[in-house]
Amino acid sequence: MHRKAIKLIPESHEIRIEWLYNHAQLLDSRFEKTSNLSDLSEVILVEQKRVNLTPKGHEAMPARLYNLGISLQLSFERTGDLTDLAEAISAQQKAVNLTPEGHADMPSRLNNLGISFQSHFERTGDIADLAEAISAKQKAVNLTPEGHADMPMYLNNLGNSFESRFDRTGDLTDLAEAISAKQKAVNLTPEGHTDMPIWLNNLGSSFESRFERTGDIADLVEAISAQQKAVNLTPECHADMPMWLSNLGNSFESCFGRTGNITDLAEAISAQQKAVNLTPEGHAGMPKWLNNLGISFESRFGRTGDIADLAEAISAQQKAVSLTPEGHADMPMYLNNLGISFESRFERTGDIADLAEAISAKQKAVNLTPEGHADMPTRLYTLGNAFESHFAHTKDLSDIHMAISNYHQAATQVIGPPSICLQAALSWASLSEKFHTSDVLDAYQTAISLISHVAGLEQTIQTRFNNLIKWSNLSISAAAIALSYKEVEKALEWLEQGRCLIWNQISNLHNPLDDLKAQDPALANYFLELSDALHHSGLRTKLNKIDIEITMKEKMSLQDEALAHIKISQDWHQALAKIRQIPNFKNFLQPPQVSDLLSYLPTAGPVIIINVHKTHSDALALISGIGTPYHIPLENFSYQQAYDLQQNMHFYLSSHGVRLQDSESKTRGMQYEKNTGIIYEILGQLWTNLVKPILDQLKFLCPLLKFSRIWWCATGPLTFLPIHAAGIYSPGSSISEDCLSSFAVSSYTPSVGALIERTRNIHKTNCLSSKILLVNPNTPGLQSIPGTKKEVEAISKLSKGKISVLCLQKDDASLNQVKQKMKSYNWIHFACHATQTVKNPLQSGLHLHNGKLELLEIIKTKIDTANFAFLSACQTATGDEELMEEAVHLAAGMLAAGYQGVVATMWSIMDQYGSEIAQDFYDILLNDETHSRKNRLDSSEAAYALHEAIQHFQKRHGISEKVLCASVPYVHFGL
Numbered sequence: 001m002h003r004k005a006i007k008l009i010p011e012s013h014e015i016r017i018e019w020l021y022n023h024a025q026l027l028d029s030r031f032e033k034t035s036n037l038s039d040l041s042e043v044i045l046v047e048q049k050r051v052n053l054t055p056k057g058h059e060a061m062p063a064r065l066y067n068l069g070i071s072l073q074l075s076f077e078r079t080g081d082l083t084d085l086a087e088a089i090s091a092q093q094k095a096v097n098l099t100p101e102g103h104a105d106m107p108s109r110l111n112n113l114g115i116s117f118q119s120h121f122e123r124t125g126d127i128a129d130l131a132e133a134i135s136a137k138q139k140a141v142n143l144t145p146e147g148h149a150d151m152p153m154y155l156n157n158l159g160n161s162f163e164s165r166f167d168r169t170g171d172l173t174d175l176a177e178a179i180s181a182k183q184k185a186v187n188l189t190p191e192g193h194t195d196m197p198i199w200l201n202n203l204g205s206s207f208e209s210r211f212e213r214t215g216d217i218a219d220l221v222e223a224i225s226a227q228q229k230a231v232n233l234t235p236e237c238h239a240d241m242p243m244w245l246s247n248l249g250n251s252f253e254s255c256f257g258r259t260g261n262i263t264d265l266a267e268a269i270s271a272q273q274k275a276v277n278l279t280p281e282g283h284a285g286m287p288k289w290l291n292n293l294g295i296s297f298e299s300r301f302g303r304t305g306d307i308a309d310l311a312e313a314i315s316a317q318q319k320a321v322s323l324t325p326e327g328h329a330d331m332p333m334y335l336n337n338l339g340i341s342f343e344s345r346f347e348r349t350g351d352i353a354d355l356a357e358a359i360s361a362k363q364k365a366v367n368l369t370p371e372g373h374a375d376m377p378t379r380l381y382t383l384g385n386a387f388e389s390h391f392a393h394t395k396d397l398s399d400i401h402m403a404i405s406n407y408h409q410a411a412t413q414v415i416g417p418p419s420i421c422l423q424a425a426l427s428w429a430s431l432s433e434k435f436h437t438s439d440v441l442d443a444y445q446t447a448i449s450l451i452s453h454v455a456g457l458e459q460t461i462q463t464r465f466n467n468l469i470k471w472s473n474l475s476i477s478a479a480a481i482a483l484s485y486k487e488v489e490k491a492l493e494w495l496e497q498g499r500c501l502i503w504n505q506i507s508n509l510h511n512p513l514d515d516l517k518a519q520d521p522a523l524a525n526y527f528l529e530l531s532d533a534l535h536h537s538g539l540r541t542k543l544n545k546i547d548i549e550i551t552m553k554e555k556m557s558l559q560d561e562a563l564a565h566i567k568i569s570q571d572w573h574q575a576l577a578k579i580r581q582i583p584n585f586k587n588f589l590q591p592p593q594v595s596d597l598l599s600y601l602p603t604a605g606p607v608i609i610i611n612v613h614k615t616h617s618d619a620l621a622l623i624s625g626i627g628t629p630y631h632i633p634l635e636n637f638s639y640q641q642a643y644d645l646q647q648n649m650h651f652y653l654s655s656h657g658v659r660l661q662d663s664e665s666k667t668r669g670m671q672y673e674k675n676t677g678i679i680y681e682i683l684g685q686l687w688t689n690l691v692k693p694i695l696d697q698l699k700f701l702c703p704l705l706k707f708s709r710i711w712w713c714a715t716g717p718l719t720f721l722p723i724h725a726a727g728i729y730s731p732g733s734s735i736s737e738d739c740l741s742s743f744a745v746s747s748y749t750p751s752v753g754a755l756i757e758r759t760r761n762i763h764k765t766n767c768l769s770s771k772i773l774l775v776n777p778n779t780p781g782l783q784s785i786p787g788t789k790k791e792v793e794a795i796s797k798l799s800k801g802k803i804s805v806l807c808l809q810k811d812d813a814s815l816n817q818v819k820q821k822m823k824s825y826n827w828i829h830f831a832c833h834a835t836q837t838v839k840n841p842l843q844s845g846l847h848l849h850n851g852k853l854e855l856l857e858i859i860k861t862k863i864d865t866a867n868f869a870f871l872s873a874c875q876t877a878t879g880d881e882e883l884m885e886e887a888v889h890l891a892a893g894m895l896a897a898g899y900q901g902v903v904a905t906m907w908s909i910m911d912q913y914g915s916e917i918a919q920d921f922y923d924i925l926l927n928d929e930t931h932s933r934k935n936r937l938d939s940s941e942a943a944y945a946l947h948e949a950i951q952h953f954q955k956r957h958g959i960s961e962k963v964l965c966a967s968v969p970y971v972h973f974g975l
Contacts, residue, residue, distance in 0.1 A: 125329035170374035377416035480613035605709035686726035773825035777813035788831035791915035834873035901974035920949035
């Protein structure tokens with residue numbers, strides 16, 4: 001009836017146009033209910049007629065073009081026909097161009113134009129479309145007044161485009177912008193609003209994308225929470241339900257990958273199977289749902305070994321590929337995932353035909369991926385895996401060359417996930433090493449240069465430490481290879497670049513920039529401001545998964561902090577690039593070269609770096625005045641020996657009641673119980689197999705005078721062993737000549753860079769008059785430590801009349817008071833409980849009256865006048881076994897805060913002896929003719945004072961297991 005009535009009205013009559021509009025509305029409503037494409041096709045024909053009948057310049061033309069564009073966009077979403085999309089963009093662009101500025105409909109027209117551009121990008125991969133989409137959507141948001149009902153929609157759509165650009169370029173700023181916009185959309189939408197599921201689903205997808213990039217489990221918790229809410233709020237018959245379910249399934253599959261919980265995988269497959277079942281044939285989204293389902297089936301095969309799952313995976317992924325038109329932007333992803341499943345089946349069945357299919361699919365994926373795409377490293381890496389698998393079957397060396405080539409290309413891509421690039425570099429290095437190709441050193445150089453990107457400055461310090469766990473031993477392996485090629489200087493540089501990365505980053509952010517200030521004061525001050533902001537952003541607290549119930553406004557605030565952090569990091573790197581363009585500043589804050597490391601070595605003795613690797617162990621001796629590192633092969637000391645000694649030491653201390661990590665015993669630490677002889681054996685082996693061979697070699701270079709110094713820089717299991725106490729000890733005897741302490745005063749340094757930073761700056765703090773802060777809290781909930789009161793009273797008495805002393809005891813030793821006084825007292829002495837926290841080493845700390853002064857808090861406190869810290873507490877130099885090369889302990893934290901030197905303990909100390917050793921230490925510094933200075937404490941004499949205090953203690957009590965256990969844990973760090 002409606003069609004017949006329209007035909008009776010003359011074409012040029014305005015009423016005919018209005019009736020056409022009403023007819024289109026009826027058809028559109030029917031399409032929404034039935035999803036019948038014939039209705040939508042008729043809507044488009046009717047809308048086109050309305051446009052054709054509208055005279056040029058008519059005020060209704062923009063609206064009619066806009067409506068036509070919306071219908072064409074909807075048709076594309078259902079059919080995937082690019083012609084519809086091109087016509088949609090054309091109509092919507094004309095609508096925007098014809099809409100006068102300030103018109104109320106301009107935001108909605110810009111928003112939908114942006115949606116069409118984004119759809120075109122998703123189909124073709126043309127990044128120019130994405131730039132147009134973001135531009136249009138950003139204008140829509142900017143033109144929309146606060147409180148407008150459409151603002152959540154515009155924000156959500158803008159967020160989608162930012163996320164798409166992240167997917168293409170890998171720029172975390174875009175992903176942070178996406179999350180921020182989508183969180184605002186959710187926050188502005190009232191409960192019960194029909195669009196809430198859309199915003200929640202999209203927000204969840206962004207969080208899942210960030211989890212895939214950063215590995216932060218809190219993002220995955222947020223993703224699942226938002227996506228589950230979206231599904232719960234949506235009726236099953238809703239057209240978007242398949243998308244919601246598939247995305248929720250993706251997040252559950254990611255959760256399985258992190259936790260290994262098979263229940264998560266079952267949830268993933270259930271949701272993704274429902275998504276496929278609910279999707280009508282011919283729907284443009286079907287390939288994506290099938291691809292996602294296939295990934296989950298392949299993951300379950302990897303867990304259960306059920307070949308039926310692999311068959312399901314391949315079937316789903318082959319359908320995804322076959323349903324995807326040529327030129328579609330997602331085709332490379334579908335092909336790559338199909339290739340992974342074929343390779344998995346080959347690994348199970350040995351059928352070489354499957355591996356051929358895998359290589360074919362992955363190669364096509366690489367060929368179809370545009371240059372500069374963020375997924376290129378992943379696709380090259382998986383193709384390399386397939387060629388490596390092919391070699392294992394065929395023994396054809398051409399496969400190895402292809403694997404190395406693809407790993408090389410993956411590792412050296414400018415854009416892409418740093419962790420994938422680093423994994424590719426290590427695979428490249430491993431094959432090059434195994435097959436003796438000439439590029440093995442290039443491969444390791446690439447890997448070492450990538451490690452800082454895995455723990456980038458845009459991340460919090462905690463995230464950086466977490467990300468380094470997997471790669472903790474990289475520098476040791478690289479150095480071992482370099483040494484096997486006689487590349488001694490390269491080994492030293494790689495050890496410096498790959499170890500103590502976080503401390504080096506903190507040091508760079510605290511660089512005083514004196515030379516730059518003389519050259520360009522404005523740029524220097526700007527860079528200092530950025531460095532300070534970046535340092536504090538890195539110390540922020542991230543959302544924990546237990547915090548999932550905090551309000552959306554609080555989550556938005558945290559997201560704003562994360563976005564600001566990323567932008568500060570980008571500004572800092574841009575400023576750094578500008579500084580390096582200044583003459584003579586080309587190497588500013590670049591990793592130090594050997595010449596830099598050797599220029600500021602301490603003159604009092606050598607620095608010994610010990611690299612223990614499973615292939616061989618080596619020492620590098622750095623000696624002031626000798627222009628090259630000296631290589632000392634350790635033929636009688638292996639990684640296995642170091643590991644066994646570490647385990648024996650751990651067992652020995654545990655059996656003697658020594659408080660180990662994460663425990664808070666009732667005393668300051670150790671409760672000695674019985675003699676076993678193990679400690680004599682450990683110290684003896686360290687002397688015979690490790691230290692004495694090094695000393696013997698050093699005698700050829702620089703004959704050691706008695707009490708000259710050695711700085712030890714250990715790696716791997718050696719970081720937990722008392723190298724400074726190596727020697728042959730006998731019960732009841734005096735210290736023998738076969739002990740390191742008879743030859744030299746030992747100190748430790750986390751890295752060579754940390755030491756030379758102090759040799760450059762020692763004059764800045766050591767010439768100041770000394771003010772010592774004594775901290776002796778009585779921590780509620782922890783038993784009092786009787787010896788600490790005696791300890792601080794003795795130090796106070798020794799200092800009286802010579803240096804300024806402030807003693808904070810009991811409730812005066814509060815967190816705020818101690819942090820405030822640390823800024824004005826250049827020496828600090830803590831006599832208290834301490835704990836080392838394994839699960840989160842940055843929460844390790846010193847227990848004060850009203851809380852714990854955590855390592856993270858110490859790092860925040862950059863003290864310009866800091867000189868020396870004595871940590872008379874338990875395990876303050878105990879690192880984290882998962883991060884051996886990062887020196888994550890309180891002593892290193894004090895060095896990062898600016899202290900020139902630190903006395904700390906490797907394990908728990910005996911309270912009855914702690915005060916005795918501390919008192920001797922200060923007595924030597926204040927009263928000994930050799931080491932005392934008028935009216936000040938000299939930190940450069942601290943290592944000598946500790947050395948003598950320990951020797952006095954051992955002579956006073958005689959050598960025994962108990963005495964060694966009480967005295968050996970004391971160590972000196974720094975100058």
